[in-house]
Amino acid sequence: MGADVLVVGAGPAGLTAAAELARYGVAVRIIEKNRQRGAHSRALFLWSRTLELLDRAGIGGQFVAAGHQVRAANIIAEQKLIGRIDFSNIASPHPYALMLPQAQTEALLEAHLNSFGVQVERGAKLDFFLDDGGTVKSVIVCAGGKRETLETRWMIGCDGARSTVRDELEFSDQTQTGSHDWVLADVALSGFDAPADELFSYWHEDGFLAIFPIAEGKYRIIADTGTSESANPAEPSLLAVQNLLDERGPARLVASEPIWLAGFRVRERNVGQYRRGGVFLAGDAAHLHNPAGAQGMNMGMHDAFDLAWKMALALTGACDGEALLESYDAERRPVADHVIGNVHRLTALSTMKNAAAQRARNLLGGFLLGLAPARRAAAAEASEIALAYRNSPMIGPDDGSFPIATPGERMPPVKGQVPVGAGERPRFALFAEANEATTRFLQDFAELLEPELRPAPAASCMWLVRPDGYVAAVGLTGDIRVFYRYFEKLGAKEEAALL
Numbered sequence: 001m002g003a004d005v006l007v008v009g010a011g012p013a014g015l016t017a018a019a020e021l022a023r024y025g026v027a028v029r030i031i032e033k034n035r036q037r038g039a040h041s042r043a044l045f046l047w048s049r050t051l052e053l054l055d056r057a058g059i060g061g062q063f064v065a066a067g068h069q070v071r072a073a074n075i076i077a078e079q080k081l082i083g084r085i086d087f088s089n090i091a092s093p094h095p096y097a098l099m100l101p102q103a104q105t106e107a108l109l110e111a112h113l114n115s116f117g118v119q120v121e122r123g124a125k126l127d128f129f130l131d132d133g134g135t136v137k138s139v140i141v142c143a144g145g146k147r148e149t150l151e152t153r154w155m156i157g158c159d160g161a162r163s164t165v166r167d168e169l170e171f172s173d174q175t176q177t178g179s180h181d182w183v184l185a186d187v188a189l190s191g192f193d194a195p196a197d198e199l200f201s202y203w204h205e206d207g208f209l210a211i212f213p214i215a216e217g218k219y220r221i222i223a224d225t226g227t228s229e230s231a232n233p234a235e236p237s238l239l240a241v242q243n244l245l246d247e248r249g250p251a252r253l254v255a256s257e258p259i260w261l262a263g264f265r266v267r268e269r270n271v272g273q274y275r276r277g278g279v280f281l282a283g284d285a286a287h288l289h290n291p292a293g294a295q296g297m298n299m300g301m302h303d304a305f306d307l308a309w310k311m312a313l314a315l316t317g318a319c320d321g322e323a324l325l326e327s328y329d330a331e332r333r334p335v336a337d338h339v340i341g342n343v344h345r346l347t348a349l350s351t352m353k354n355a356a357a358q359r360a361r362n363l364l365g366g367f368l369l370g371l372a373p374a375r376r377a378a379a380a381e382a383s384e385i386a387l388a389y390r391n392s393p394m395i396g397p398d399d400g401s402f403p404i405a406t407p408g409e410r411m412p413p414v415k416g417q418v419p420v421g422a423g424e425r426p427r428f429a430l431f432a433e434a435n436e437a438t439t440r441f442l443q444d445f446a447e448l449l450e451p452e453l454r455p456a457p458a459a460s461c462m463w464l465v466r467p468d469g470y471v472a473a474v475g476l477t478g479d480i481r482v483f484y485r486y487f488e489k490l491g492a493k494e495e496a497a498l499l
């Protein structure tokens with residue numbers, strides 16, 4: 001067997017998956033049909049949860065150093081500020097949105113992957129594959145036309161919106177194409193007298209317009225432009241972008257020096273299954289989001305983080321690998337459904353055209369965004385720290401009374417503390433006070449657990465946290481049995497049984 005895992009596609013999802021697998025010592029190959037990395041900025045936002053996961057991979061700091069931090073989002077309607085969502089209240093070591101063009105994100109991820117001795121095999125295209133129930137046999141057309149047959153235990157299709165892997169396996173697919181056209185323009189902007197670390201969205205009677213700062217003097221403009229006959233909207237001219245700014249934005253803005261101009265139509269999709277046998281889908285291959293919601297790339301990277309530790313752990317044989325891998329679909333698909341639905345509703349609100357409905361929206365929006373809990377909830381949703389795996393088969397029971405974080409929720413990372421899941425092996429962490437029972441538990445499952453306890457953030461409870469930083473199970477202090485039951489469900493073998 002040439003490798004344990006073949007990753008198809010070197011976009012953000014594929015690079016993250018390959019780098020995480022390599023970090024955990026899994027033999028991985030990654031192929032990319034294009035000879036060169038894409039140069040377009042595409043995804044711009046890296047949200048707090050993604051940065052936390054990148055910290056866990058050991059490279060969050062590099063992203064923060066390269067990006068531009070944005071600390072608030074403003075919504076303006078009828079020339080009035082109707083809401084301001086302050087990201088600095090996000091309960092994360094990264095209380096901001098980080099603006100970094102996708103090409104730079106990919107370059108950082110690829111350099112990280114290379115640091116484990118794994119190179120992206122460029123100009124290598126997956127032609128077809130066969131899953132025989134035990135291994136996946138793939139035929140790859142390499143640069144120069146040579147064909148190679150590769151046998152791996154698993155394959156991850158990170159091959160984007162037009163995924164060959166998805167289409168070959170006929171994963172059920174209900175793509176919805178929106179009726180609105182959108183323009184996107186990365187430009188220099190003069191006359192914009194606004195803090196460079198804030199976003200501005202304009203709910204104008206003619207449609208939606210947003211201005212996102214990318215870097216000093218450079219901004220991304222996004223606007224919906226109504227319906228057209230064409231399925232593929234044309235690239236807008238700079239003049240068309242200027243006209244949209246004049247109509248819907250603040251007065252006297254001048255756009256110049258276009259870096260990237262694009263037209264797009266929103267497509268939304270979530271396939272009916274993320275796994276079939278040894279083949280998995282991640283990123284845009286599995287789900288498509290409205291780019292205006294700025295979640296798609298982040299979601300694809302989260303898929304990769306979720307799947308990589310499960311594959312790495314499954315390979316060790318220390319627990320029931322099959323159950324772990326099954327939980328990938330059970331966890332990631334509902335999360336994508338949730339995010340696609342939220343962005344869809346927000347887009348519908350921002351682009352509504354009926355004047356009476358617009359007035360009602362502006363009034364209600366102003367009222368809701370005047371409430372601090374609603375603003376905090378909006379920031380937690382956007383930053384993806386609120387996303388949780390509450391109905392996953394891989395979490396323990398929740399009696400609704402646990403403080404800090406309940407099973408399926410992310411354990412809030414503490415700045416300066418080594419993140420759970422960092423290092424060369426995927427290990428669970430126990431947040432509890434030291435006593436005979438907790439020490440014994442660490443010894444019983446030494447293969448699966450970090451060797452040291454971590455301090456519990458509240459004296460009443462103990463938390464067992466998964467290698468991806470999500471809470472596996474919570475027990476009242478003194479009740480260690482809940483964790484034994486959890487590991488039993490995971491098919492984990494006690495140390496004595498492994499000897």
Ligand SMILES: Cc1cc2nc3c(=O)[nH]c(=O)nc-3n(C[C@H](O)[C@H](O)[C@H](O)COP(=O)(O)OP(=O)(O)OC[C@H]3O[C@@H](n4cnc5c(N)ncnc54)[C@H](O)[C@@H]3O)c2cc1C
Nearest residue numbers: 009011012013033043044045126160283284295296297298
């Ligand atoms: C205008 C725009 C703005 C966006 N803004 C944001 C944002 O702010 N935040 C955000 O989170 N998301 C955003 N997105 C979405 C984001 O760009 C995508 O979600 C992201 O690129 C998906 O990553 P991926 O790795 O799944 O797929 P891709 O980036 O599409 O990568 C797939 C790769 O697979 C390769 N491939 C395909 N077929 C094969 C094959 N048979 N063999 C080998 N290789 C193959 C392709 O060449 C490609 O390189 C935006 C998208 C657009 C278009």
